[in-house]
Amino acid sequence: MTTALDTLQRPVNHLIRLGVALAAIGALVNLVPFIALTELARLLLAGTVDRQALWLCAGWVVIALCLGWMACGAALWLTHLADHRLQASLREAMVGKLARVPLGWYSESNSGAVRKGVQDDLEDLHHLIAHHAVERTAAIVTPLAGLVWLASLNWRLALLAVLTLPLYGLAYTLMMRGFASKMQLLDQSMTRISAAIVEFVHGIAVVKAFGRVGQAHRSYQQAVNQFGRQYAGWVRPLLRLEAISSMALSVPVILLVSLGVGSLWLSRGWITPLELFAETLVAVVIPQSLLVINQSLTAQRTAQAAAGRIEALLSIEELPAAPRYSQPVEHAVTFEQVEFGYDAAQPILKGIDLHCKAGTITALVGSSGAGKSTLAKLVPRFHDVNAGRVLVGGVDVRQIDPDQLYRHVGFVLQDAQLVHGSVADNLRLGCPTACDEQLQAAARAAQIHQRILALPRGYQSVIGDDAIFSGGEAQRLSIARTLLADTPVLILDEATSHADPQSEALIQDALSALARGRTVLVIAHRLASIRDVDQIVVLDQGRIVECGRHHQLLQADGAYARLWHASAVEVSQ
């Protein structure tokens, strides 16, 4: 099966293959200095006086060293380039994915996981692409070619050079048992640490305010301790084995074995001193290669786990796309027998039938948890319904190109959600092509222009740096943003009521400007704000229980009337 990762990797595969080829060549060239040195030793021991021959050998050593090093460097450079390109396309694919998954997915995952996916996992992948293939090639080719050369001199030499390896191999097999599952556990702990520290830092104000210094970073410390315990529990018993077995690969031990056994064989005449010289040169290089392969394998497992997570992220189910898109013809909003729940077994909305005529204001009221926000958010397709249809301008929202949908449906959320950027950037979110005059006109209509001008850098002030807005101001900014986007359908979450009196009057003006001529669906918290709208819809436990104008509903003396009387005290104040 072709995975998404394979597909993305295809354009860079030729770079990786070229890198591997170069690495193999470099590894072979790296053997030449050993051969030349042995030749040099032969000449010297023979007592030669041919200086030219000596210098020729030296020349071979130098050239081969430089060429080998450069070939390996070039190989790595190519794979790094491949990695660089792959990361770019992967990051793009992941961000694109984030934009297309249903918003419900976000509540299940947390920022730590997203961050890990897009940043850390990509970094882990780096080893797989940029290092693994090249280093493994070099680590295999050099010792193998070396052994072949030794064997060509004398088969016993090749045997001598690998004498200590079985010991290490045995220990290594023991150590690697259950590696993958252990690694996965550690990785999960790591994710927990990441999430815990983010939470700890975000909650630090509460922690300070309640003086729970010792206790508050409990979950953070727990996450760390858990990681420490798992790591120690896994590594500690292996460590002694690893410390002892790795000595089998250490240069002194290999020299001792090579020279000790070599001397014995010398005394029996099985090998010559010069052959032993060649053997020591090659033998000490072999363990190094093995260590590289070993480490490369460890990193490769990490990388493969990362690749798996990236793969999982890339294959999250997206909001389904329709085969053909239609254009909404007008701006009415209609709900037909809508049923919805994040979990289909526990519907939040049941049997919703509602028609909002174009250009009218509809208010959704009801206690918290009644489903007001959920209902409103179905219009911009934050979620898809489980049953029934949501229509904008007579077209099912699922049949409208997402690109078109946002041009029809605008949104002012309770949480103004200003992004880190200049005031102008924030205003232009909904209309990137707006000119400065348009920005200012929208800001004026939303009663925020003067406030922006009072900022140190005016419209260029950066949110959170030199532009710090109160809740009411942020709200007005988000209204200006929506004005600029100029969508015929508007979802409005009533937000500010207890802002300072000035702010409140200004928000009212801004909202009136915004609502003019649009189809508005407002999530109302205070009944006084919406008594004059065209249609009031009362929700209770996910069902519409009443619908009508203010005076009609009061006369009906039902749920709305009860809510109204409950809030009358507040209003009279």
Add this chain to the structure above:
Amino acid sequence: MIRSLLTLLGPAHATRLYRYLAWLVASAVLQGLAVALLVPILHALFAGNLPLAMTWLAGLAAMVLLTCIAHYQQAMQGFALALLVLTTLHERLGQHLMRLPLGWFNSEKVGQLSRSATSGTLMVTGLFAHYLGPVVSGVVVPATVALTLFVFDWRLGLTAVACAPLIYFTHHWSANAIGANDARVEAAASEAGNRVVEFARYQQVLRAFGQAQRGYRPLQAANRAQQQAGGSMLAQTFPKLLAGGLSVQLAFALLVAVGIALAATQQIDAIELVALLALAARFVGPLAEAAARSGLLRMASNDLEQLASILRQPALPAPATSLPLTAPGSLEFDRVGFAYPSGPPVLKDLSFSAQPNTMTAIVGASGSGKTTVTRLLMRFFDASEGSVKVGGVDVRALSSEALMAQLSLVMQDVYLFDDSLEANIRVGNPDASARQLAQAATLAGVDEIVARLPQGWATPVGEGGTSLSGGERQRVSLARALLKRAPIVLLDEATAALDPQNEAYVQAAIGTLIQNATVLVIAHRLPTIMAADQILVLDEGRLVESGSHRQLLADNGRYAGFWHERQRAGGWRLKAERPSL
């Protein structure tokens, strides 16, 4: 690097680090000496003197034994140290973060912090297992080998030693370039990471404005910047890395050349030279390895340095012993001035006091410094001028525990931990009995939330408590404060609208809270303001009026203007444009 490690470990564990490093160096020196024995052994073998070779071999065996012991020691101690760093690092980090002024935290810092804390954790485990050892032995072994070359032939020894500066400087040059680039790449990655998290977090609004579908430009720009940083790292560092490695290869070439020149002029015994060449080959291998690893070590040390620099941030000074309270339950600002770091003054010459069991309301336009008043009381920051007193004592003379025992806080922006609902409320008082918890819950209307939630009290309220509505979160915050029963309550009244039901609970809870406490409230609602014993009117950080509602109305000043405007506005309204529809 070592300095960062010491900062992270704290002075208590410094000797353990030094002991580990000593074993690491010892193991490398012994390894170098063992390798040097190659020369007499090969020499004896070439000369055909087997008994002499055997004697030297016995010496080598002894040296190998010592090397193994040292190697084993450093591996074990390195592991123990890794575990120690891992736990102390996070413990110290957590404790230090608690003592930093809140002004230090901003979204960038938080992003970077979580990034370096996670990658730092991995780095620490890798550092002792894989990075530090090879680099130390990669430098110490060749150095030992070079010095032993002197013993065998001073000219070759001199060549090796002379190459050292050349190798050092090329390496230093390339490592610096890599380090600088790495810091740039790291900064770009951090920015891109923040943008991605922002992209995920504000997905609602970005989607509503079509930014998600069309591509969110700041994120694209951040990704591009990261791409470019990575690209320039590739372009710039590779030639340098190549040159760094080549200098090592050339050093070996030079040794061979000098050897041949000596042999050609019969200044060195051929057998001796051949044996020495075998040793010289060992001069190069570890160095190349060290050069390759030093990049990794540099990255690790960047990570550690970032963490260490957080620990080096000055904490809010705390007194050694807390002064006893002279007037519990009272508050006082005495000519207080305050400005955020590198910002304009926020409070100017502010003086007021609040008697025990009274209610003080602060009113003023946004940006007038209301919130700063509560922040100074909680010592999120220290006043630049004057003094802030709680219970009759300057807050700077109180321990954090003593200060916080006096204060309780109901904030507008309620942070909920990723834990159960119960744990979130018990933050207010972990020792509260089940009855106290139930009482607070009933008063704040949390019991109603509990009844609605599938798992009741045990329901996790999610990252940042996202599964509760604004009004519900407010109630949780009130329940926390009710449970704490502190003598002073700081209340930031909600500016966000609450539905009637939420509003009723919030009012009831506040009513209970203020019965037995001194209350300082940042007030937005008229009933709250009217009920206050004292109203402070702030304007651009100055106290412009103070007194009771009645007094201030009679004065007919700023407050009276406020009041009348508010009476007129009475909340916003949406109206149908056409009456008949």
